[in-house]
Amino acid sequence: MDASIYNTRRRRNVIATAASYGATGIGLAGLAMILGVLFWEGFSGLSLSVFTEMTPPPGSAGGLLNAIVGSILMTVIAIVIGTPIGMLAGTYMAEYGRHEKISSVVRFINDILLSAPSIVVGLFIYEVMVVPMGHFSGIAGAVALSVIVIPVVVRTTEDMLMLVPNTLREAAASIGLPRSLMIRHIAYRAARSGIITGILLAVARISGETAPLLFTALNNQFYSHNLNAPMSSLPVVIFQFALSPYEDWQKLAWTGALIITISVLALSIIARALTGTRKAS
Amino acid sequence: MVDVTWGGARVSAQDATERAKALHKLRLGDVIFHAITRSAALLVLLLLGGVMVALFVGSLPALTTFGFDFVTTQSWNPVTEKFGALAPIYGTLITSLIAMVIAVPFGLLIAMFLTELCPMWLRRPIGIAIELLAGIPSIIYGIWGLFVLAPFLQQYVQPALIATFGNVPVLSSLFAGPPYGIGVLTASLILAIMVLPFVTSISRDVFDAVPPVLKEAAYGLGCSTWEVMRYVVLPYTRVGVIGGVMLGLGRALGETMAVTFVIGNAHKISSSLLAPGTTISATIANEFTEAVGDLYTSSLIALGLILFVITFIVLAIARYMLLRIEKRVG
Secondary structure (H helix, E strand, C coil): CCHHHHHHHHHHHHHHHHHHHHHHHHHHHHHHHHHHHHHHHHHHCCCHHHHHCCCCCCCCCCCCHHHHHHHHHHHHHHHHHHHHHHHHHHHHHHHHCCCCHHHHHHHHHHHHHHCCCHHHHHHHHHHHHHHHHCCCCHHHHHHHHHHHHHHHHHHHHHHHHHHCCHHHHHHHHHCCCCHHHHHHHHHHHHCHHHHHHHHHHHHHHHHCCCHHHHCCCCCCCCCCCCCCCCCCCHHHHHHHHHCCCCHHHHHHHHHHHHHHHHHHHHHHHHHHHHHHHHHHC | CCCEEECCEEECCCCHHHHHHHHHHHHHHHHHHHHHHHHHHHHHHHHHHHHHHHHHHHHHHHHHHHCCHHHHCCCEECCCCEECCHHHHHHHHHHHHHHHHHHHHHHHHHHHHHHHHCCHHHHHHHHHHHHHHHCCCHHHHHHHHHHHHHHHHHHHHHHHHHHHHCCCHHHHHHCCCCCCCCCHHHHHHHHHHHHHHHHHHHHHHHHHCCCHHHHHHHHHCCCCHHHHHHHHHHHHHHHHHHHHHHHHHHHHHHCCHHHHCCCCCCCCCCCCCCCCCCCHHHHHHHHHHHCCCHHHHHHHHHHHHHHHHHHHHHHHHHHHHHHHHHHHHC
16 A cells, blocks of 8 residues: 555645634634724724714714714614515515415525615615605615615515424414414414514614615714705714724724624624524424 | 304304405405515515616616717716726726635635534534624724725735735736725725625535535545545535625625725726725715716716626526525425
């Protein structure tokens, strides 16, 4: 037997394994560094005034109140618009049209919408809402965000309803329950935590979206909850402030970035915990 | 005949007309719910169609004015109203390409670590960490790139690259010019970092789908970890891996915020990777609100249409390939 063949194989394996360990190390270190810098810069600027004061003019102190309120408002409206549509569409695909061709077409298109560039969504809403209305507005921003919510909710609703055991449906049918009532009172209830997870993930997804808001909601330096007027949001403020030459603004941009990251991480962890308990039970 | 009971309202079996009425109501509710869910599903299709139509209508003025020249010229002059999309298209493709060249090997190696080498107790925490990172908004990566990565590259990496490759024939033009910090290379790196968790988590899922029997058989024959990966896992998951890579590519192509911060927004195709450039999404994000004149706005929307068509094709291929591997597993 030739020993050199074993040596070559062993050497190859050592190199590949080392590369694998190395890549994981570098990858995790890089991502840890991003979070580290973010937390360091963000926390050093965090104070109560961030939540109580408006975005300042350059050169003076201020907070992010109007941006936070704007973000929350638009996110809530986007969820209120997007969730029912997404849930109903997902329901059709999982319950009524499971074996129909239209469901696979919708699934395919939905998956593409799921990862379509969000700036294109902004352009779309600009064309269909901002141009006819004649001005930028908070409601246009909320609708743009809801276009991003819909595919996320469709996907999770369908997936979660698919996991509901058919015996439940059959049991409901055997006592003469109409299909719509079976879906609403049996299937939804069985899939509830999964669907809520999907909604939380959708919130996480849109809370950091900047591109679709740039030319729908635009920005507003002042406090406003008028949906018919331009509205500020955290991501857009971060974008504007980070690229500015003013140090106060850059500091606020870091703090805003920290707030977004913490909310997104918290939402993802809650969503994960919800599905986790469902699987365990 | 049995009683019809729902939600407190109880209709006795004896009253035939009441019973028929109640049943009719239930049937009607059924039909309505079916119709509502069906129209919601159709709305999803309509959404995609709407995006296409709206972008096409919006870009008509630019497309009729410039015709095919729009995608083959690189002049971008708002003053003379001459617009060509070549520079942003080139920037989009080159930054995504470099990002994928960096992120894919890294992602596959990390996925290999997670599925073959990592001790069991560490798999879940690292897996969860990677999935959480995949959900972090791109603006966070952008702001980090602007304040941390770009200065670092400008101070240490780019001068070294220029010094090292300055006299090598082909590479000298790739790394020519002053170290700006921001530019095509920086944007590509940020994209790579951003896409990495994404590529990793999909590759891991795909690798996990390999039946353990196949791997165990290979190990039983005396294969090394690398040989199992190379000759069992990768061939089995090839389609899925390519699908995952395409999905990552789709993300990189359409990514806006991470790139806009660090690309420099220069409408110029430069052979040097250190020079500032632009991408489709960065151009739109930077210029749309300031665009005056219908032709300018329309040209930017036309850029969006081009981006949408490119990503649509890439994502469609990705989904098709992932669907194929799902079918094989299921």
